[in-house]
Amino acid sequence: MAQASEELRRDGWPEQTAVRIAWCYYGLGMTQQEIAAKLGINRVRVNRLLAEARRRGIVRISITSKLAENVDLEERLKERFGLAEAEVVLSLTDDETELAEVLGAAACEPLTRHFRDGATIGVGWGVTLKAFAEAMPETPLQDVAVVAMLGSLTRRSSIDAFEAATTLSARLHAECFHLPGPILCDSEASRDTLVRQPMLQDVLERALRADIAVISVGGLDSGTIRRMRFVDEAEFQDVLAAGAIGNFLGHYIDDDAAVIDHPVNRRVIGVKPEDLANIPHRFMISGGPNKVRALAAILRRRLLTGIVTDQQTARALLV
Amino acid sequence: MAQASEELRRDGWPEQTAVRIAWCYYGLGMTQQEIAAKLGINRVRVNRLLAEARRRGIVRISITSKLAENVDLEERLKERFGLAEAEVVLSLTDDETELAEVLGAAACEPLTRHFRDGATIGVGWGVTLKAFAEAMPETPLQDVAVVAMLGSLTRRSSIDAFEAATTLSARLHAECFHLPGPILCDSEASRDTLVRQPMLQDVLERALRADIAVISVGGLDSGTIRRMRFVDEAEFQDVLAAGAIGNFLGHYIDDDAAVIDHPVNRRVIGVKPEDLANIPHRFMISGGPNKVRALAAILRRRLLTGIVTDQQTARALLV
DNA sequence: CTTGCGAATGAACAAATGTTATGACACGTT
DNA sequence: AACGTGTCATAACATTTGTTCATTCGCAAG
Known part of the structure; x- marks a missing residue:
């Protein structure tokens, strides 16, 4: 996919990977362990990227129902x-x-x-x-x-x-x-x-x-x-x-x-x-x-x- | 607030409480234990209501960044x-x-x-x-x-x-x-x-x-x-x-x-x-x-x- | 070549979460 | 009153998550 090599170009953080992880985690409900295995990286890294993605507002959680x-x-x-x-x-x-x-x-x-x-x-x-x-x-x-x-x-x-x-x-x-x-x-x-x-x-x-x-x-x-x-x-x-x-x-x-x-x-x-x-x-x-x-x-x-x-x-x- | 008594009227599930929990959990980053204590209910209940809120689409998680x-x-x-x-x-x-x-x-x-x-x-x-x-x-x-x-x-x-x-x-x-x-x-x-x-x-x-x-x-x-x-x-x-x-x-x-x-x-x-x-x-x-x-x-x-x-x-x- | 640096890894652990079993309690029903 | 019936609290447990730390790896500078 030739992304991995390019994805650091901006500011040194692998947004592509992060988005992919976020998608698996929140969208597909996979566990961090599974994602790590699937993408061939460390679970700690998955965990960190996920946290960073939330921090950066890439993952956003909203509550639709109102009181x-x-x-x-x-x-x-x-x-x-x-x-x-x-x-x-x-x-x-x-x-x-x-x-x-x-x-x-x-x-x-x-x-x-x-x-x-x-x-x-x-x-x-x-x-x-x-x-x-x-x-x-x-x-x-x-x-x-x-x-x-x-x-x-x-x-x-x-x-x-x-x-x-x-x-x-x-x-x-x-x-x-x-x-x-x-x-x-x-x-x-x-x-x-x-x-x-x-x-x-x-x-x-x-x-x-x-x-x-x-x-x-x-x-x-x-x-x-x-x-x-x-x-x-x-x-x-x-x-x-x-x-x-x-x-x-x-x-x-x-x-x-x-x-x-x-x-x-x-x-x-x-x-x-x-x-x-x-x-x-x-x-x-x-x-x-x-x-x-x-x-x-x-x-x-x-x-x-x-x-x-x-x-x-x-x-x-x-x- | 007189909600607790009324909130079951619709279909027997306490949406008010669920929304409140979701808000504390996702919005304020509290732990389920803390929320349970704060609202005076059981942690298991908090956990379940949270899951139900996600299932019902009250809490929705979106990924804004695109590849x-x-x-x-x-x-x-x-x-x-x-x-x-x-x-x-x-x-x-x-x-x-x-x-x-x-x-x-x-x-x-x-x-x-x-x-x-x-x-x-x-x-x-x-x-x-x-x-x-x-x-x-x-x-x-x-x-x-x-x-x-x-x-x-x-x-x-x-x-x-x-x-x-x-x-x-x-x-x-x-x-x-x-x-x-x-x-x-x-x-x-x-x-x-x-x-x-x-x-x-x-x-x-x-x-x-x-x-x-x-x-x-x-x-x-x-x-x-x-x-x-x-x-x-x-x-x-x-x-x-x-x-x-x-x-x-x-x-x-x-x-x-x-x-x-x-x-x-x-x-x-x-x-x-x-x-x-x-x-x-x-x-x-x-x-x-x-x-x-x-x-x-x-x-x-x-x-x-x-x-x-x-x-x-x-x-x-x-x- | 080796030295040093930063980043990724793996192991280990504490905390939080999800799940299940059990018992108490309120409530209608018989 | 005795009997289901279902809900909720409590406890116990397995899994997952968040964190830390020492180690290894890759790589560039000396």
Whole structure:
């Protein structure tokens, strides 16, 4: 079959063999021992390749049946907030990172339906979106553009829009555009200067013409926001006093999901929440107790067309 | 949560619990022991429910990465036979039944894209189609009609069109229509009488207006055809002599995929191969050495828009 | 040629999983 | 109340899986 010799060419891991093993194991229900014998290799190797295949998302396990309760929550979310799509997953973890991974994985299916040849996809920031991008199966599409809707964090971080956009674009074989600037500038003036740069203008405009936006929201006491600290404590307290309940597309918003009139919000490089309305599909991937308030505000404002969240959050949103 | 008391209402198996277990096991990577402890039940029970969940297709495991060779074969099939879609799966089994299951499972994904609210779906017969229907995940759709394109076998058999249609319609929450008559009548006259029945006419016409047809093909020496024996040996030899190479929608066809001019073909109740052309999407699910010849004929005649087959068959078709 | 390196192997073991037998318990039936 | 009947818990066991470690193999650099 002349594959064995070639299959290492890419990055030194024998995908061909791994796929074959995965197929035998999961598809045909053979035991690892049998597979090892059949392919003439060691069982340990079979075991390792199998684990690696799962880790890399080549083997993917999904649970199709939903709990009646989740279906019910989905319907109520759609009804209540005028959404076209809603996906509620079981929340069986309290770990923020784990929840992000679960939500990210769950978002793949509904979003894949929107990712088609020629589409432009706007991407926000956050651990959840990063997890989503990682969980996305490799789907080769034609002429797709993935556009970051926000600037980067100063230090490259796995949670910024750039990272999520990069990963997602790789999965879709798409072109990736990012906003070459900090998510938050040091002054309004420098933001204005930066935003006037043709390069930036270009990407911003492209983002505004996106067919679908994949976004998230940050609660104020979330680990992420804390860790970032892109505003200093004094300023943070100041925005808080001004009524901030969360961070949406880099902007601090209040209980009406309105961008708070505060200097810090005029230093943001990125798509403004109010500009979202021009994007036909607006998908939120988010969950967790600390995000409920901000989520509720955004939903009430009908800023979204779709949401992926967990059971607990869904319940809280529907109170 | 008040589920535990209700969850047995349907068919005596605790789907709620099973889904929860599956979620913990596959989604969160917990061990069966841990899950048992967490849910306060027995480990044996956890194990059994998990197995049952897999068996029922609630947990489904898919392999996303394809072998380069398969992708290549798909492209060549599309190119060569003017198909819109092609799916080639690894063939690692020689067992006819197993192959049918593998193909059936593989067909779900490409076909789901065609199953939408309001669609009419025509269904043929065979083990493969039956396997496909079984493998189909439960997808609640609106106003979908599943129509059998062929009459039934005299004894209800798990391979006839009726069975496949019934199962599929259940999965899609669709209405099911079947042709109330034998796939093969005892004489041309009785076929004509039967086909003139309004009930039958109705279903036949409905089948002709289908949006998508899901069909298969029988090789002449396939176990299925043998086992069925709806024609007696003499007649079988006769059709064979007339050039029959396979059975397509109940009709014996020759190497040009033309319905052989033979009495037996005038006793069939069902959609005629030539009527297929009116159906916009025509999907073949089939594979195995004994079907290659018939498949090749059908493909050459451009009767299909999509195919799901295995590697070996694909290779044979492309010679 | 030998030395060193990394990768694959085989043996060995602990952990997890799948399977079976047995007994307790609840439930309708007679 | 006695009697099936079926479900579930418990325990025990065989198999499979995941991991570790010392060893061997292949091969390229010295």
